[in-house]
Amino acid sequence: MRTGLKIFLGGFLATAGWLAWEWVPWQLKTDWDEEELRLIQSLSLDSLEPLKLDLSNSVAGSLEAAEFGHTLFFEKRLSANQSVSCASCHQPDNYFTDSLPLAMGIGLGTRHTPSLVGLSYSPWYYWDGRRDSQWSQALAPLEAKHEQGMDRTSLVNFILHDGPHLEKYEKVFGAISPDLKNTDLSNSPASPIGNSTEKETWQSFESKTQIEISKIFSNIGKALAAYQRQLQPGGSRFDDYTRALQTASLREDPKDSILNRRERLGLKLFLGKGNCVDCHNGPLFTNHEFHNTGVIPLPGELPPMGRFDGIRIAREDPFNCFGPYSDANPKDCAELQFARDTSEMVGAHKTPTLRNIAKTSPYMHTGQQKSLAEVIEHYNEAPTAMVSHNEAKPLKLRRSEMKQLEAFLRTLSAPPATDSVWLNPPN
Known part of the structure; x- marks a missing residue:
């Protein structure tokens, strides 16, 4: 009887101790x-430098180009089924x-959709960085069969023969040659990256026409890139807190202020034990x-080569920076x-912004993680690649620390x- 009681009490105390260690938010300093x-x-966003011009895009800073791009961004007729736009x-x-x-465009894609807010600051686009400018990235979905599914010639034909779009185009980029304007391309779907028929038709064009x-x-x-440059992040509660920290009294203020205690403890973990700031640094x-x-690939799929490819x-x-269409x-x-x-790029994917991270689930390059809690658990375990x-x-974060980190991210x-x-x- 006594032996059984001792075993029970020992187990109870061990369990209670583990629960306390994992879940009790110990009174750590938040100064x-x-x-x-x-x-x-x-x-802080106050540290964000002004957005530099993209030298490969001569109209990157043009308001007229942004207005034209705004129209194109919401234009569903830039898709094969007339129902899918960038938006x-x-x-x-x-x-x-x-x-x-x-x-999900015309069909199911292979990657999770990243936010465009603040993306203009990035030197690389797509999860594996396969495009080196925002304008070259914007081209790919137009011809991708599972996204907007158009061919290059049909896209250009639409611009040529839609009055309002043609007017806006020529206002930004100048007049299109009369020969091309007078050419009916509507029955000539063609692209250098299309299906076999489209490729064959493309090869039949003169080099000048191509x-x-x-x-x-x-x-x-x-x-489209000029428009997307208008999409910049707004100040959050965290940014309000960074401004308030300019006053010395708040640096050691233990009571709830702009960020509550759990959120401040999460920030401390973000900067320190969590190692988050090693990759997620800077104002974005x-x-x-x-x-x-x-990150484990989706069931039934091989792990992608990522940045290496x-x-x-x-x-x-x-359409890269060195290409003939770059400015x-x-x-x-x-x-x-x-x-x-080099080989360390195998399986590597782009570090996403954490701004608005709580509003942009699911997470990772194929949306494997449904919640912030799952993401933090993933990094806490760091599984073998x-x-x-x-x-x-x-x-090796405790459960209470993981909750604190999540609170900060929000x-x-x-x-x-x-x-x-x-x-x-x-x-």
Whole structure:
């Protein structure tokens, strides 16, 4: 009897101790040392530098180009079934994502839709960085069969023979040659990356015609990029807190202020034990780099090669910084010229922004993680990567700490700092 009681009490105390260790939020300090204050200020939107012009896109800063791109972004006729636009996946009401694990255009895509808010600051696009500019990225969905499913010639034909779109195009990019204007391309679906019939038709065109069509096609992307540059993040509660920290009294203030105690403890973990700031740094909470973090592929699929393949695709892209449709001087293409393509890029994917992260579920490049809690659990365990190696190490956070970290991440939500006119279809 006594032996049984001792075993019961021992087990009870052990369980109680484990639960207390995992779940009780121990009274840790939430004041900040000088290094933490420096890091916190570096994450503030107040530290975000003005958006630089994209030298490969001569109309990147043009308001007229942005207005034209705004029209194109919501234009469903730029799809094979006349029902899919850029905004079908990049929905303004969902922070320019779609709340789906995989994008759904004409068909089911292979990757999760990232937010466009603040994306103009990135030097690389797509999860594997297969495009080196926002305008070249904007072109790919137009011809992708599971997204908008158009062919290059049909896209250009639409611009040529739709009066309002043609007027806007020529206002931004200048007059289109009369020969091409007078050519009816409606019965000539063609593209260098289409199906066999489209490729054959494309090869039948004169080189001059191919170049003219691809030039107009590239300009569609440049207008779309000019519009997307208007989509910038707004200040969150975290940013309010960083401004308040400028006053010395708040640096050691233990009571709830702009961020409550749990959120401040989460911020401390973000900066320290969680190692989050190693990759999610700067005002956009991303280093714009590529990392293998051991994300398990979808059931039945092989793990993707990630950035290792992405940089090869970017270098072969005719619309890259060095290509004939780029407006950049080759000396301005250092990002592409010196991009790493070594073995550590195998399985690596782009570090996403954490701004509005609580509003843009699911997560990871194929939407494998449904909630922030699942993401934090993933990094806490740091599973072995199926290709190459997982750069992340197990965090060994307690359950209460994981809740604190999640609470902090939820302070990063805010509407875009964008005039509402850009968030709705144009009149």
